[in-house]
Amino acid sequence: MAYLQSMPKNETIKLREKHIGAACQLFFRSSPLKIVRGVAQFMYDETGERYLDCINNVAHVGHCHPHVVEAGRNQMSLISTNNRYLHDELVILAERLVKTLPEPLSVCFFVNSGSEANDLALRLARIHTKNKDVITLDHAYHGHLTSMIDVSPYKLNLPGGPEKPEWVHVAPVPDVYRGKYTYPKDSTSEEELGLMYADEVGKLCKEAKDKNGGVCAFIAESLQSCGGQIIPPDGYLKKVFEYVREADGVCIADEVQVGFGRVGSHMWAFETQDVVPDIVTMGKPMGNGHPVAAVVTTPEIAKSFADTGVEYFNTYGGNPVSCAIANAVLDVIEEERLMERAARVGNHLLSRCEDLKHRHRLVGDVRGRGLFVGVELVTDRETRTPATAEAKHIVNRMRDEKILISRDGPDSNVLKFKPPMVFTTQDADRLVDTLDRVLGELDGDSIAVPKLTLEVRVTPISDDSSSDKLRNTMQQSVKAT
């Protein structure tokens, strides 16, 4: 069934080339998709072809969820004005968000995008600490704004990228598969690897404190997404936060990509590391596609901001429509028990991907939490050489199979899965079965990989955050082969 279009696809492409900045890139550039419909975990092109969406963490509760659409429509027809007027949707949303967060995180600021949220977070940190030095992780991405590119090595590292400001300090990303310290080369203890990485942040804190009197902030995604679906070793953030606070800095957890229950075990990904940040930023899934985002912080930091006497006014931030939509998203997460689903389906997806490792030598590492999963492809498991070209090929082949996945990481060799939270075990099976077949095309036929060269790192969902978890699961995985 073909859908109604305003113009044929080649016309859309022509107009886009003429009037949209070329810096705005298309997926599948040589043959881009025209997407005209979305329902739950599926998107449809103009010919009616259906795609399984394994990428879109923005359409959190499913594309076009009727409860969210209804909430938007209702509020749009009642009033949408700015937050200089009182409105119930605003305060209800604030109260509900605060209830999901540990104390003392209880003061909200509403904005329109994750970038705006991170910008405000850094501004709060700067005003509160009066320090300037910011510590960020390598390959991190925190937004498209000037202030965010400054702290985003994902952009700074590019050949045409801007220069890193001197007040930004880059710590190695805690990637135990291809990072500075890896398993099992540098240690076979997750805790030890976590400390090694945390000490790198500690060193930067000490330098900043010695040189400039203190640190402004440490900013990191609780699980790094653009960096290649990185799951930090247990204990990492706990030690990092200690170092940052010793240097008078505040800790910012960027939950824009990974928040709102995606990790399955918790509402916020930082909770998997058993820490309490000073500032939390949230965005993408918050409005299921509607531009709404937020910063939540402590009364103390909010007071420092108010004490400057400078008003913070964000025209659309906290408008009743954005808030009503965000409230509806929270309704659906609760009513459809989407966190439980993310845990259940995510575990299934992880273990099925894990199985791929035994069948295809390209699969170097499988990692994830809930419906945030990465499959890292390597051409050689000893050297862990990134299989960039193969990853690209696979993303394109999966598209032929009507499954949308993407790839990321500094070498673009990590297949990323972060589907809408309504993803089912059947969807996971279809995804992995198809991936299995496509991987098979690359390695000729299924292979039995010698036991000793296997690199295993899976962090399945569980409420158990003991530091031995990784080691245990590694042992289990090795046993299973």
Added chain:
Amino acid sequence: MAYLQSMPKNETIKLREKHIGAACQLFFRSSPLKIVRGVAQFMYDETGERYLDCINNVAHVGHCHPHVVEAGRNQMSLISTNNRYLHDELVILAERLVKTLPEPLSVCFFVNSGSEANDLALRLARIHTKNKDVITLDHAYHGHLTSMIDVSPYKLNLPGGPEKPEWVHVAPVPDVYRGKYTYPKDSTSEEELGLMYADEVGKLCKEAKDKNGGVCAFIAESLQSCGGQIIPPDGYLKKVFEYVREADGVCIADEVQVGFGRVGSHMWAFETQDVVPDIVTMGKPMGNGHPVAAVVTTPEIAKSFADTGVEYFNTYGGNPVSCAIANAVLDVIEEERLMERAARVGNHLLSRCEDLKHRHRLVGDVRGRGLFVGVELVTDRETRTPATAEAKHIVNRMRDEKILISRDGPDSNVLKFKPPMVFTTQDADRLVDTLDRVLGELDGDSIAVPKLTLEVRVTPISDDSSSDKLRNTMQQSVKAT
């Protein structure tokens, strides 16, 4: 008739105090309004009390316009994904916006707020010119982001405000009533005053070029809003743009507040100055309350940006819902001929306000274009001393009369009118009649002001942008008294 609330107003206030940053200020802080409904130019509180909205330039085509609501609802239920996929609403919006702009402004970037738009505009300018120095106007406000506060003296000038970066240069605002050069003290020729103010920018350009090799950008609202509804003298921007371009800089017209036909005579306020900027930013009215904004620039500047090889990705920027809503706003502007209405009703409002000057000595200056009008209050017409307390009193008194106006300018003594564009002559009459009465309470009774002390500066709407217009209207006004 009372409206349905989720909680009584005092509960809303309590929750807000607890969970919303105190830096987010309320209108009428001691007794804030709870607004639950909006229709056209009216807003309703929870008791059903109706207010005439003379402030909200965001609800451009009227609160909750059914055509806009319908467009949002329809698209929300079809698909809202990111602009890495092709979508007709995106390219149609781009083409329609470009058609309203002079050549060579033809390449669009879609974002979520005016702040994001101005941030991107400066980034484009920096990449294109490779220069750093930015010239901004005193009292200017360009957004709440870190990068925008840097170029917003409206915030920098505050006691608790941040420090101005050394690469930011502040030119005097071309305010011929209370600025650096005034009528008639410094000149009775509008053209001459325009040149005097432009020369100030020229001086800064020369300094930046001598010191650092060139200018990055000149950024200004085409008519300064936060600075106190300032209408620059004819010829001002033309000469400024010459100076900036001689110093290799680009000219950014911030149309976030004043664009989309508000000035009545033209779609964009910069057109009243007969110039073509290199970059135009637009926001607020664009989505009638929905978070959508844009940057439009030349193919040359867009190419410099793309040539860096760094992708520009904005999660919600250019999503089909935002674009469908913006297209619907354009539909209404066209179908309801709102520009013509802004011209007609704006002229009526201006001339009625002008009349207040003859009746109340507090009214020092009346100025405006279309439905962008300012009434500057002074305690003394000779010294032009700002009547700040009186302005505050009047805004509160007008609220008692169920009319919402605001005040602005560095001394908060300028009454601001920028109502939804569906404002009628009857609304204008009610606004001015009530203001007349409230002003009367302050000056005891109506007064006849001696002819010679009258300061007259009205710029009525007309397609005639001859440099003699101001002088002519001044003469007419003086004759009329």
